[in-house]
Amino acid sequence: MAKVESTRTFVEATLNVSELLFGPYARLYGYAGSLVMLTMILVMSVRLFTSRRRKAYLSLTASVLVFLVYYVVMIAGSLFGAQDEARLDLAAQTIHVVAFIMMNRAIYQLYNSTQKRHHLYFYASLLLTLLLALFRIFVPSLFEGAPEQLAELGRIGPDVYLLLLVFICFIFIPAQIGQMRRYQFGLLVFFSIHLSYLINRYMLETPSPVLTFVELYAPLLYYFILFMLFFERIVELMQASMHSAITDGLTGLYNRRYMLSKTNQYIRLGYPVSVLFSDIDNFKKLNDTKGHHAGDEALKAVARIMMEESEEIGFAGRFGGEEMVVLVTDPSIDMGKFSEKVRGRIEAETGVTVSIGYSKTKSREDDVSAEQLIAQADQAMYKAKTTGKNKVVKFTVSLGNAAK
Known part of the structure; x- marks a missing residue:
């Protein structure tokens, strides 16, 4: 049933x-x-x-x-x-x-x-x-x-x-x-x-x-x-x-506004960061003698190296013209060695050279903005540019006073 x-x-x-x-x-x-x-x-x-x-x-x-x-x-x-x-x-x-x-x-x-x-x-x-x-x-x-x-x-x-x-x-x-x-x-x-x-x-x-x-x-x-x-x-x-x-349309790097925003974010959260600021040497002469296409190719080649070197330790951006910036968020990185490695690779692989300056926050209590930190690295880059080019210079307080 x-x-x-x-x-x-x-x-x-x-x-x-x-x-x-x-x-x-x-x-x-x-x-x-x-x-x-x-x-x-x-x-x-x-x-x-x-x-x-x-x-x-x-x-x-x-x-x-x-x-x-x-x-x-x-x-x-x-x-x-x-x-x-x-x-x-x-x-x-x-x-x-x-x-x-x-x-x-x-x-x-x-x-x-x-x-x-x-x-x-x-x-x-x-x-x-x-x-x-x-x-x-x-x-x-x-x-x-x-x-x-x-x-x-x-x-x-x-x-x-x-x-x-x-x-x-x-x-x-x-x-x-x-x-x-x-x-x-x-x-x-x-x-x-x-x-x-x-x-x-x-x-x-x-x-x-x-x-x-x-x-x-x-x-x-x-x-x-x-x-x-x-x-x-x-x-x-x-x-x-x-x-x-x-991002920047030519190089694929982050643009100036994003880099400033990202740097401010890390500083505001109290993370120790460093900034590498680079400028391609004799870039105007390259454009004038070989044309803008050669200049664009140089920018892309330098950007590729910046992107590769910063991949696991920070962010790379184009700040304007031939100026490129790397925000390093890993405090264990030796910025002197890192900057020299970037400079050496660019000289060996791209056919151009760069002048590099770098600056970093000393501690979590540093009262410094993103604009100030990048300006410091820019001053160090300018020192490298005016003292022979194709070199790396670290920002110091005396260098900042000299710039003033």
Whole structure:
């Protein structure tokens, strides 16, 4: 008896799951899940557009809104049934194609600037969508046949066109964006969804449960892939924006403002720090005789050494022109030996020489600002510059008094 009861419970649970996945409300569940995923993307895109005003974020917001409208229409069709089935079906089919076109345009714009020909492709594809929708409307007046056959004849055009758009996007867009594999996987999911729908509608008398499951619930995976694609791209853009705000475009070193901020931060927290201040010798003569390209190459070569030498002990920055600074945060570093090593490497590897000065806080109680500490190292560098160049000088109180 207990075994029979257990079997009955299992069967009822199976029927409940089947009812949930394939029952009369299954489409509503699938549509509602897609609405949730799209709403998450919409919130993200709206916030980005209102804060940054990029065209790509506007395109993304618009495409998500069109997809949301599509699902609202689909839900309305499921609720109202045959009352307005033809009109809702025409609206849903057209909006779906438009949404797909707009979404892929937004993905492209996140990685590329759009040129005139891209706008032409976009508007041409929308125009073709409109023409196919109009063709569907006028099919009954253009052809003879049973109403059901004419309805299917008008409907198949946009459905096949959407399938063709998937192939076009798969061929041309992946090479133009950064997340190629993820984008291709998303298109494959969308292709599976649309193909399942086409087979169920046009090829089978009774819809396949497996294909119906793919048609209803695979969109959740598709929109999750889109969400991750957009999220990672936006993080990339924000990191790039942040990086460009604190680094020098030519050398890749931190800029003057960031170096001052970082030095002040360490001093304010009471950490003993040191500053190396360097200046390339005869840099103006190098620019005048060999051109600015040679000067830029020298700057990049010196910056590379500064970056390598400071990698685990501090931060390297370009302070302006040919002046570069290293903030050393490791108190165990012998600044004399470190500075001499940097100078020697630059002379041996770059074809130019540098004059270097350095200064350091003596204790946690030193009442010195970042500007003062860097100015001290600058004074020491100037002493090296005026006493023969290509040397290292340490800042001392007497050197500071002499500068005054």
